[in-house]
Amino acid sequence: MSTRVANRRIRLLLAIFVLAFGVAFLRAAWLQGVRAASFGRLASNQHSEEVTIPAARGTLYDRGGVQLAIGEQATTVYADPRTVTDPRSEAATVAKIMWLDENEVYTLLADRTRGFAYIARKADSARAAKLARKGLPGLGFYHEERRFYPQFNLAAQVLGYAGVDNKGLAGLELSLDKQLAGRSGRERIVKDASGQAIDTITSRTERDGEDVYLTLDHTIQSNVQAVLRDTVREWHAKSATAIVLDPATGAVRALAVAPGFDANDYPKVWRVFQRNRAVTDTYEPGSTFKLVTVAGALSERLVSPTTRFTLPYSIQVADRVIHDAEPRGTETMSVAQILSHSSNVGAITLAQKLGQQRLARWISRFGFGKLTGIDFPGESQGIVAPEARWSGSSIGNIPIGQGIAVTPIQMASAYAAIANRGLWVQPHLVDHIGDGAPKVPGRRRIVTQRVASQIMAMLKNVVAEGTGALAEVPGYQVAGKTGTAAKPDERGGYSDSRYVASFVGVVPASRPRLVILVSVDEPQGAIWGGVVAAPAFSQIAKFGLQYLDGGIQPDAP
């Protein structure tokens, strides 16, 4: 081979090498320069993963430490329909194990236009584990926390509920969401080729939600709910509401609305049954409101409990004629008798003595027309017309609890103030959060101790010899007031068939421990608070007195 040929071959080889290196160099420049960012991201996704560590939602406890709302582990089942091989048979297996509708599951699994579909969110972990063991292609599983209410329908309207994403949607779950939710954590996990984590870079540690301790007592609450259920059934009523308050502290021991519902099944329950009517709804109180009129007249020293009035059966106020509930002749009644016999004419006579301006001031002083500030979302302030907008007949209907709307919690706190020697204490449902100190409720004096004890004595008469006889609790002195109010109708007047029957009482009257309000909406067969609501009060009081502190000592003489 000549030297010339050899040189030519060497040059050719060199050219090939230069070309090859040139191509390799250009490719390297392309990959590391132009595509570097996107390939870097792909590589990063393959060997590392950003993981959110969910924070556990705090538990709601009753005052004795019994769980009312807790988080429990659930498993979410999802599918990638594109990798499902036999949608029909898989749907049958999934539906059977997970208790789902087979056709609905089949529709999800057969839809190959999507790469992800939820089969069951927050399903039972045991059933999901059974399904996972089948190893069906295209199915995936991950753990999530699910809110669970272990006492089912207990205080459901108070507790509210948290949604599928664990966010509070109603009740205390909503108002305390910030404290209960905590803060989720974040981690970046570096994985090896087999998907095993080999490094964890924590960027934020999760902070679990705080536990919340309520003032409710699950035993009293349970009893109250049972009594209300029976009352609604017995009187074929639309609904019933009850509140049990500790007058000295303002702590709500029970707050119930019947019919109730199971918070675990909240999506299936009508909104109307989910409302906490004791706080968010108003009603015309009727005669229970006479407390304000009498307290105002006593406090202004216009009358004493023994001051007597000659009262006809009816009284004309502006264009209205108002009469007492039962027909009677003209009678002489003391202030105490006006309250115990629930005389409308008597209460209006006292209000006329008091005057419109002072009556409006006393209504406001008792907290009607204002929020009580109870720690529950959506509280209504009631409907109290400003005094400047009162009509000529207002002084004839407001003193007897008509033309005014209040919430049950406002009414219960007003009676609690009288039971607490004239000192109003803000009603509250939350005792403390986490390790924090109990919140000190707001207090204000409404009436003097003298007036409070005069009213308590008169309220005892209501039960001993007046309209509230069925509220009696054997062995104990009971003070209270009945209320029967016709509901407003669509024509601007009052219905003659739809009533709210109520009773608010204090036990034991000599050393008050419980204030109990019972209100029954549209009872059938009987309408009177003393007949419909007072027996329910008596049952709730009997149980509460036996249960509290191992039994409250009887105070009946």
Place this chain on the structure above:
Amino acid sequence: MWIAVTAVLLTGVVALNVAVLRLNVQLDKLNSERTRLRAEKQALASDLGMAAASPRIELLARKQLGLVQVNPSETTYVRLRPRAR
């Protein structure tokens, strides 16, 4: 001399990395264990909550033990006086 020192240092670095890797794998396992235990705790709390439900206890007391609610009028309270000196 320098070669030996470098070799020792490199071996140390490798050993350290292996140890970190092992610890990370262990951490991952412990995290899984923590998740499992938390789930178990939640399940137990849920069982406890259901078991402590008043209506359930009342039903059991009534049906299994034949207990009934006490009428307050039937309750007698004994007043204890301080012992005389």
